[in-house]
Amino acid sequence: MNSSIPTKRETPSQIVDRFFASVGWKPFAFQRTVWRSYRDGCSGLLHSATGTGKTLGVWMGPILNWLQKNPDPSKWNPKRPPAVRVLWVTPLRALAGDTESSLRAPLDSLGLPWTLESRTGDSKQSMKARQLKKLPTALVTTPESLSLMLTHKDLMGQLSELEAVIVDEWHELLGTKRGIQTELALSRLKSLNPNLRIWGVSATLGNLQEACDALVSDQSNQQIRIVEGFKNKKVKFQSLIPSQMDRFPWSGHIGTRMVPQVVELLDSVNSALVFANTRSQTEIWYQHLLKQKPEWAGQIAIHHGSLDMSVRQWVEEGLRGGKLRAVVCTSSLDLGVDFTAVDLVIQIGSPKGAARLLQRAGRSGHQPDATSRLAFVPTNTIELIELAAAQDSIRNGKLEARPMLDKPLDVLAQHVVTIAIGGGFTSDELLKEVRTAHAYRSLTEIEWKWVLDFVVRGGESLDAYPDFHRVEISDERYQVTQRRTITNHRMNIGTIVADASMQVKFLKGKTLGTAEESFLSRIKPGEKFLFAGRLVELVRVKDNAAYVRRATGKPDTVPRWMGSRMPLSTELSQALRQRIQQASEGQYIGREMKALRPLLELQSQWSTLPREDELLMEKTKTRGGFHLFLFPFEGRLVHEGMAALFAHRMSKLRKQSFSMACNDHGIVLQSPTEIQVEQAVTAGVFATGDAAADILESMNSTSMAKRQFRQIARVAGLIHPGLPGRRKSANHLQAISNLFFDVFCQYDPQNMLLEQSRREVLEQQLESTRLLAALRRIEASRIIINEPERVTPLAFGLLVDKLRERVSSETLADRVRRMQEDLERAAEGN
Known part of the structure; x- marks a missing residue:
């Protein structure tokens, strides 16, 4: 018998202490604080650094509570497990299996008669059917699967007996529509059991109070606790400095030139994660590492969200077992999965935020007392400033806040249909319940009545079409009875809206993963591309699948997936400007800034290094025309x-007429005629007045709003991507969505989904709130307009980005190299 199995004489606290001792641990003070708070009936948020024991910090609360009520082990009966007590919500279904393993360890060690299962999109139908009859004692699930459970009236009785809901990695859901979906599901569960405890688990978060309010708002009958664990886990950062520091850098130019240094570093450790910011980058870096070290075949692997689940699981098991030297990955390995074998993280390119950098660093040394190690590999030498700035933000505790969403009506419409399927509701009861969700606390009667009208008859303009009469009213009760509506809703529930994708398969049938239809539609049979760490050749596209075979030679292209644009965070932008001001004052603090000193001193010599309260603008003329460079350092978006x-x-x-290019540091405007920038500044080109209207007008808001409306229409249930195996193409869905958009504009201009699409364009695509804040900062700044004789180091990367657009018989690299050589000669001659 396991020595951790309790005896009747032990207290629950002694039992848990002995379990920790059996695995060589001792409970931390913050864990005990959470357990006491849970015992007292509190809800709350646990915030602690990655790898410091957050999971057991919340999981042992329900276990201790059950031990307190069931102190005699002789009466525990594994054949009669307790009814459902805990829901554990994870943001990624890929994490469910790993989470289940972590939660099962104390259950098995203590011999508790609990059942523990998962319910996600990957679960077998037979298990889901069995769970509809009887839920396990603890269930690991996702926001989407939780919402699906709410469509089953027969589950409401069991869910009303829930004691706790634990939301893992809450910082990943916060500020997203999936987070709003979770809030609404929690509001339903709280209405079933007002004494429900809700706990969130989070790391690397700047707005703790807001995060806690969003999770456990309107719990007036309970105390709310924010418990902070390890704020400052030991992290050691290092930079791989290029052997040759270019004074005229451009985006991506030194990325794979750093492969030998990365290989040398990987050779010095047992296991590492190599993070890239895009899935395309992972494919390229994996190939370059293998090319440098062919003998590492089978010892390194690739991992990203578009790979088949079986491939990802194989990689994760290899990491856990210490069988892999390195895995090149994206944010697919940012969260949750516990790889104690990993002793180094390598970050390729700027992480664009201090919190993300800290989160990734924490994947190594994944234990409270271990030091996390992260090595940074710049793809552009100027990115070294971003690493220095990120370390400043981490030291000063200035982690990024997650901006909140305010009452998105598409998510609410979906939730209303969910509740109508799961037993129905009356208007007043559900409105009261919905307002307990933080995002909808200010929902008006007008907005609520509009949503009800939309799901009942499609609103003003769709009343004549029965397909949009989803919810029926009988004796003031709203419910869904049409089997087709129920099936469509259950098949398409959720807020993740991606471009249509196709499976990528070998001719003999093995599935490699998925690629976006928009990419596959552009390549022809016979063309070669990198995918899942292999070079493959497209043979044909048939039945929503792209069939490929192995290929040799060089790739014609690399898949590009949407959603890979990572904006520079507000906090990192501010820290970046501070570092540049220090350099302007002759202070080069840290290894990264010292390495950049020649570049920054040349920038100062030829133009200026701006202070925080200054905006630098540079006017130059090249054979391409007149250029105006601006350096707000606010991020690409x-x-x-x-x-x-x-x-x-x-x-x-x-x-x-103007053409333009942008990077995270600046902007270039190009025109065939001279740009009268002094006149524009005097006329108020930076003014905040009428800025919102001007932004929409300047960005062709109708086409942008149409694209955004497609996502809203999908979430709200206006359009359906189709059933598995019969998915509609992206072009087809966009055409239907555009039709709805045009109909609403003409016949229902007050449609609230139209207004939401415009608001989301401003906030999400254009970051208008942050843009307006930047304009206010610039309005109060000193404007410096310089006319350097040559393109400066800060401007060079922007000029190259403009060159990418031009068709030339020369390769871009050759052209840029000649430009660099000319500028270097000029610099040496000064």
Whole structure:
């Protein structure tokens, strides 16, 4: 018998202490605080660094509570396990199996008669059917699967007996529509059991109070606790400095040139994670590492969200077992999965945020007393400033806050149909319940009545079409009785909206993963591309699958997946400007800044290094035309909106055409005629007045709103991507969505989903709140307009980004190299 199995004489606290001792641990003070809070009936949020014991910090609360009520082990009967007590919500279904293993360890060690299962999109239908009759004592699930459970009226009785819901990695859901979906599901569960305890688990989060409010809002009958564990886990950062520091860097130019240094570093450790910011980058880096070290075949692997689940599971098991030297991955390994064997993390390119950098560093040394190690590999030498700035933010505790969403009506419409299927509701009862969700606390009667009208008859403009009459009213009760509506809703529940994708398979049938239809539709049979760490050749596309075979030679292309644009965070932007101001004052603190000193001193010599309260603008002329460079250091997404706004306002002052390019540090506007920037500044090109309207006008808001509306229409249930195996193409869905958009604009201009699409374009695609804040900062800043004789180091990368757009017989690299050589000669001659 396991020595951890309790005896009748032991207290619950002694039992848990002995379990910790059996695995060589001792409970931390923050864990005991959570357990006491749970025992007292509190809800709350546990915030602690990655790898410091958060899982057991919340999981042992329900276990201790059950031990307190069931102190005699002789009466425990594994054949009669307790009814459902705990729901554990994980943001990724890929984490469910690993989470289940972690939760099972204390259950098995203590011999508790609990049952523990998972319920996700990957679960077998037979298990799901069995769970509809009797839920396990503890269930690991996802937001989507939890919402699906709420469509089954027969489960409501069991769910009303729940004692606790634990939401893991809450920082990943916060500020997203999946987070809002979770909030609404929790509001339903709280209405079934007002004494329900809700606990969130989070790391690397800047707005703790807001995060806690969003999770456990309106718990007036309970105390709410925020428990902080390890804030500052020991982290050791190092940078791989290029052997040759270019004074005229450009995006991506030194990425794979760093492969030998990365290989040398990987050779010095047993196991490492190599994080890239995009799935395309993982494919490229995996191939380059193998090319440098062919003998590592079978010892290194690739992992990202588009690979088949069986491939990902094989990689994860290899990491756990210490069989893999390195895995090249994306954010698919950011969360949850516990790889204690990993002793180094390598970050390729800027992580764009301090919190993300800290989260990834924590994947190594995944134990409270271990030091996490992260090595940074710049793909552009200027990114070294971003690493220095990120370390400043981490040291100062300035982690990124997750911006909150306010009452998205598409998610609410979906939830209303969910509840109507799961037993129905009356208007007043559900409105009261929905308002307990933090995102909908200010929901108005007008908005609520609009949502009800939308799900009942499709709103003003769709009343004549029975397909949109989803919810029926009988004796003031809203419910769904049509089997087709129920099936469609259950098959398409959720808020994740991605481009249509196709399976990528070998001719003999083995599935490698999925690639977006928009990519596969552009390549022809016979063309070669990198996928799942292999070079493959497209043979044919048939039945929503792309069939490939192994290939040799060089790839014609690399798949590009949507959703890979990572904006530079507000906090990191501010820290970046501070570092540049220090350099302007002659302070080069840290290894990264010292390495960049020649570049920054040349920038200062040829132009200026701006202070925090200054905006630098540079005017130059090349054979390509007249260029205006601006350096707000606000991140690519803000710069895209800012560039369009400036061009729009300047063209209103004087008829002039512009082309533009942006990176995280600046903007370039190019015109065939001279740009009168002094006149534009005097006329208020940076003014915040009427900025929102100008932004929408400058960014062709109708086409952007149409694209955003497709996502909203999908979540709200207006369009359906089709059943598995019979998915509709992205072009087909966009055409249907555009039709709805045009109909609403013409016949139902007050449709609230139209307004939501415009608001989401402003907030999510254009980051308008942050853009307006940047404009206010610039309005109060000193404007420096320089006319350097040559393109400066800060401007060079932007100029190269403009060159990418031009068709030339020369390769971009060759052209850029000649430009660099000319500028270097000029620099040496000074």
